[in-house]
Each structure stands twice: as C-alpha cells, then as structure tokens.
Amino acid sequence: MPTIKLIATDVDGTFLTTKRTYDxxxxxxxxxRLQAANIRFVVASGNHLGHLQHVFAPTPAVQTFIAENGALIVDHDQTLFADPIPLPIVRDVVRAILTDPTLRPQIFRLSGAHGTYIAKNDHTDAQASQDYYVNNPVLVDDLLTVDDTIYKLNGEWPDQDSKAQAATLNARFPHQIHAVASGFGSIDIIAPHINKAVGLTKLAQAWGIAPSEIAAFGDNDNDLEMVRHVGLGVAMRNGTATIKEAANLITPTDNDHDGVLNVIDAILNQQV
Incomplete structure (x- = not known):
C-alpha cells in the first residue's frame, strides 16, 4: 500500500464521541507525529466552518477544513475553494419543499456565508443539539427572502427513514440537488456535483497528493464518496452498513473508544 500523506476525517459519529468530545x-x-512524518490532517464535515473551528479550538494545529460536505475548503483561514448552490435553485427547492406536505421537514435551515438561516416559526425537537451545531443562527420571517451565498440546505425529518427521504428529494429535484442522510434524522442538501470526495480531491491536487495516498474516516452516507475515493477508506465500527461495505477497513473500536485515534496510531506505526 502507498505511503499515507493525508488523513481526512468526518467529525460527528466518527472523530467525536457521542458526548462530542475527543482526547x-x-x-x-x-x-x-503527523507533522514530523509529513502527513497532513484534514477535517471533512457536513457542518459549517465556524462550528468546526470551535470544535477543534483545543488543538489549534488543525487548520484545514472541508466544510459543508465539500462545498467550502479553508486552509489557515484562506478560502481555497467554494461552490455554493445557485440562489435561484435554492429558492426553487425551498419553495417546493415548504409547500408540499409530503416533503416538508420539521425544521429547515440554509447554511450560508454569513449565517445559518432558520424560519422564526420553525421549531426543532432537539433545541440543545441545534444550539450546539448552529453557532451562527439568523432568524428570518421567510427563507425565500434570504440573500446570501448558500452552501447547503438542511432539514430534519425525525419520523422518516432518512435514506428513503433523501432518495425522494433527489427524485423530485433531478440534476438540481444532491440530498444525503447525515445522521439523527437530518438530511443535507448540496449542489449535485458536490460531495466530500470532490472537496478532498481539490485539496489533494493542490498539495500534489494522489488519492491512493489518502486515508479517510467516515460513519454515514455523506461520507460514502470520500471513503470510496481514497486509498484507505475507513468506516467506523459504529457506522452504517452502507459505509462499512464501501470501506477497506473497519475501525476495531467505535467512536466512543478512540476509533479514529487508534487507526491513526496504526498508520503512524505502519501497521496498516
């Protein structure tokens, strides 16, 4: 196997424990040790940039983020790549989803460059979770009036099968969006040509790193393209059956028992 030169990891359900901590x-x-070995470390998440920077503030050496499922790449506070959803498509999708009772989520959010926009009349059953993930909320009367660069739409369908609901959304808006289950009844909606693998590829190409020289960790469907794309795709022991089928390796321990950190040690010790 080629030498690993880049390690990318998802965050929730992967790098973080269920209590949202890490060692x-x-x-x-x-x-x-990674720096000494010339191995780069990258965070690849569906979350917005500000949240990711907050999560990794205790380890300030982490400075490279693939945010919004690949739509935004920032390295040392410099934006290397940004591919938002065109605003007319955002408005078409928002209008269609919010006016169709079979599609309407419990809460709908627009993740933009200047905030996460939430309709004032929308309410979540998981307020504490929303407060954790969304540290830049902007309450609006109507999502259709939002005028910002939008990287991602996100909705909660807690009573639905997330994979089935994502498939329904993709069928309803062919070639306009890519909807993918992101865990806990939540679905991310991004541009159809964007995913974590796209973001990771752009970053790796800028650094002269081949896909075969990358290890990537994930636990859910929005990690699939990334895990399939790299030389060492690693699924979490606590991950979905789909991500495990796509991976080259399943972590011996889950996210509550240092699953990612244990495999990083194995990579550093040339045991994988």
Missing part, C-alpha cells in the same frame, strides 16, 4: 492531549501528540 485533546493524545490527539495533540499525534498531530506532532
């Missing part, structure tokens, strides 16, 4: 001291030591 700061152990990971900081790993980052030093």
């Amino acid at each position: 700061h001291a152990r990971f900081a030591r790993q980052l030093q």
Whole structure:
C-alpha cells in the first residue's frame, strides 16, 4: 500500500464521541507525529466552518477544513475553494419543499456565508443539539427572502427513514440537488456535483497528493464518496452498513473508544 500523506476525517459519529468530545492531549501528540512524518490532517464535515473551528479550538494545529460536505475548503483561514448552490435553485427547492406536505421537514435551515438561516416559526425537537451545531443562527420571517451565498440546505425529518427521504428529494429535484442522510434524522442538501470526495480531491491536487495516498474516516452516507475515493477508506465500527461495505477497513473500536485515534496510531506505526 502507498505511503499515507493525508488523513481526512468526518467529525460527528466518527472523530467525536457521542458526548462530542475527543482526547485533546493524545490527539495533540499525534498531530506532532503527523507533522514530523509529513502527513497532513484534514477535517471533512457536513457542518459549517465556524462550528468546526470551535470544535477543534483545543488543538489549534488543525487548520484545514472541508466544510459543508465539500462545498467550502479553508486552509489557515484562506478560502481555497467554494461552490455554493445557485440562489435561484435554492429558492426553487425551498419553495417546493415548504409547500408540499409530503416533503416538508420539521425544521429547515440554509447554511450560508454569513449565517445559518432558520424560519422564526420553525421549531426543532432537539433545541440543545441545534444550539450546539448552529453557532451562527439568523432568524428570518421567510427563507425565500434570504440573500446570501448558500452552501447547503438542511432539514430534519425525525419520523422518516432518512435514506428513503433523501432518495425522494433527489427524485423530485433531478440534476438540481444532491440530498444525503447525515445522521439523527437530518438530511443535507448540496449542489449535485458536490460531495466530500470532490472537496478532498481539490485539496489533494493542490498539495500534489494522489488519492491512493489518502486515508479517510467516515460513519454515514455523506461520507460514502470520500471513503470510496481514497486509498484507505475507513468506516467506523459504529457506522452504517452502507459505509462499512464501501470501506477497506473497519475501525476495531467505535467512536466512543478512540476509533479514529487508534487507526491513526496504526498508520503512524505502519501497521496498516
């Protein structure tokens, strides 16, 4: 197997425990070893940039983020790539979803460059979770009036099968969007040509790194393209059956038992 030169990881259900923590001291030591070995570390998540920067603030050496499922890449506060959803398509999709009782989610959000837009009349059953993930909320009377660069739409369908609902959305808006289950009844809606693999490819090409020289960790359907694309695709033991089928390796331990950190050690020790 080629030498690994880049490690990319999803965050929720993957790098973080179910209590949204990670071993700061152990990971900081790993980052030093990764730097010494010329292995780059990248965060690849469906979350917005500000949230990711907050999560990794305890380990400031982490400075490269593939956010919004690949639609935004930032390295050391410099935007390397941005591919938002065209605003006319955003408005068409929002209008169609919110006016169709069979499609309407419990809550709908637009993740933009200047905030996460939420309709004032929408309410979530998981307010604490929303407060955690959305640290830039902007309450609006009507999502159709939002005028911003929109990277992602996100909705909660807690009473639906997320994969089936995502398939329904993709069938309803062919060639306009790519809807994918992102966990906990949530579905991310991004541009049809965007996913984490696209973002990771652009970043790796800028650094002269081949796909075969990348290891990527994920646990859910929005990680599929990334895990399939790289030389060492790693699925979490706690991941979905789909991601496990796509992976080259399943972590021996789950996200609550340092699944990612254990495999990083194995990579550093040339045991995988």
